[in-house]
Amino acid sequence: MTKTNLVTGFLGSGKTTSILHLLANKDPAEKWAILVNEFGEIGIDGALMADSGAMVKEIPGGCMCCVNGLPMQVGLNTLLRQGKPDRLIIEPTGLGHPKQILDLLTAPVYEPWIDLRATLCILDPRQLLDEKAVKNENFRDQLASADIIVANKEDRASQESRDAFDFWWQNFGNDRQFVMATQGKIDNALLDLPRRNIAELPASAAHSHSHAPQKGLAALSLPEHQRWRRSLNSGQGHQACGWIFDADTCFDTIGILEWARLAPVDRVKGVMRTQDGLVRINRQGADFFIETQNVAPPDSRIELISAVNTDWNALQASLLRLRLS
Incomplete structure (x- = not known):
C-alpha cells in the first residue's frame, strides 16, 4: 500500500513550497509521487518540481475532482500502478474542494492500494482577514477537512492576523493539531500521523456538475515552429x-x-x-x-x-x- 497525504490550501497559501520542502527532506531510499492539480491550463508546478526526484503527474485546467473524478482517477491509477511509489502526495488546486477527493481516496476500489494518512491544510493566517476568502466554501471546507493546520508564512504575519488565527482556532479548529511554519518548512513526520478528522463535509455546488474534459499536459506543448x-x-x-x-x-x-x-x-x-x-x-x-x-x-x-x-x-x-x- 502507498502512504498517501492530501495537502490542501487556498490560493497562495504555500502548498507547492511546502511540498518542495518535504521532498528535499525525504528519506532518499523512498520513492515519492506527486499528483498536482492547477486551476489554470498551463501547468507550472511540474516545472517547479522538475528536479525534485519525484514522479510528477499534472492535471491542469480546473479541479481534479470534476468530470465525475475521471481526471484524478486516471492520474492516480497511473502513479499507483506504474510508479508504485512509497508515498503519494496529492495537491489540489487552491480553488479545489476536498470532499470529492477524499471520497475517492476512501472508496473501496482503492482500499488495497492507498494507506490514507493525515490531511494537511496550508493556511496563510492573513487570509482569515479577507472577507472574500472566509466566505468561500472551498476555503472553509479545506480547513474543515484537515487533520493538521499549517499556519504558514509566520514571517509575514501581523498581530492582527495572529489574533484572527487564534480566534478561528478557539472557535473552529481546536480539535485538530496545528503547527507554525515559515516558507513551508514543516516536519516530514507530520505525513505519518493518522487521519483522524472524518467529519462529513457538505457537497459543493460548484463541483457537483461536469466541466468540459480537461487537457493533459502533453496537449499544452508547443506545436513545431510555434x-x-x-x-x-x-x-x-x-x-x-x-x-x-x-x-x-x-x-x-x-x-x-x-x-x-x-x-x-x-x-x-x-x-x-x-x-x-x-x-x-x-x-x-x-x-x-x-x-x-x-x-x-x-x-x-x-x-x-x-x-x-x-x-x-x-x-x-x-x-x-x-x-x-
Whole structure:
C-alpha cells in the first residue's frame, strides 16, 4: 500500500513550497509521487518540481475532482500502478474542494492500494482577514477537512492576523493539531500521523456538475515552429490566463519581474528564462518571491489568476515586448 497525504490550501497559501520542502527532506531510499492539480491550463508546478526526484503527474485546467473524478482517477491509477511509489502526495488546486477527493481516496476500489494518512491544510493566517476568502466554501471546507493546520508564512504575519488565527482556532479548529511554519518548512513526520478528522463535509455546488474534459499536459506543448501560445480558463469566480514560450525565447530580467509584480491580478506563478538564467516567480497579492532554478524545463511558463475581469490582451502585449529573442 502507498502512504498517501492530501495537502490542501487556498490560493497562495504555500502548498507547492511546502511540498518542495518535504521532498528535499525525504528519506532518499523512498520513492515519492506527486499528483498536482492547477486551476489554470498551463501547468507550472511540474516545472517547479522538475528536479525534485519525484514522479510528477499534472492535471491542469480546473479541479481534479470534476468530470465525475475521471481526471484524478486516471492520474492516480497511473502513479499507483506504474510508479508504485512509497508515498503519494496529492495537491489540489487552491480553488479545489476536498470532499470529492477524499471520497475517492476512501472508496473501496482503492482500499488495497492507498494507506490514507493525515490531511494537511496550508493556511496563510492573513487570509482569515479577507472577507472574500472566509466566505468561500472551498476555503472553509479545506480547513474543515484537515487533520493538521499549517499556519504558514509566520514571517509575514501581523498581530492582527495572529489574533484572527487564534480566534478561528478557539472557535473552529481546536480539535485538530496545528503547527507554525515559515516558507513551508514543516516536519516530514507530520505525513505519518493518522487521519483522524472524518467529519462529513457538505457537497459543493460548484463541483457537483461536469466541466468540459480537461487537457493533459502533453496537449499544452508547443506545436513545431510555434514560439508561444496563450490559454484561458475560468470558473468559481476566478479567471486564469497563462502563456508558454519556447526554449529559445529569453526575457529581460528586470522587465519580467516588474511585469509580474505590477500585474493587476491576485496570483502570479511562473518559471521564466531570462538573460540572467532561469527565474522562478511566485506572487500572491503584494507578497512577491523570486529565486533562481537550476533545472530548466523545456519552455518558459507563467500564469496569472484574478477574481475580477482583467484585460489579458493588454497584459499580453506588454509581456511580448519583454522578449529579447
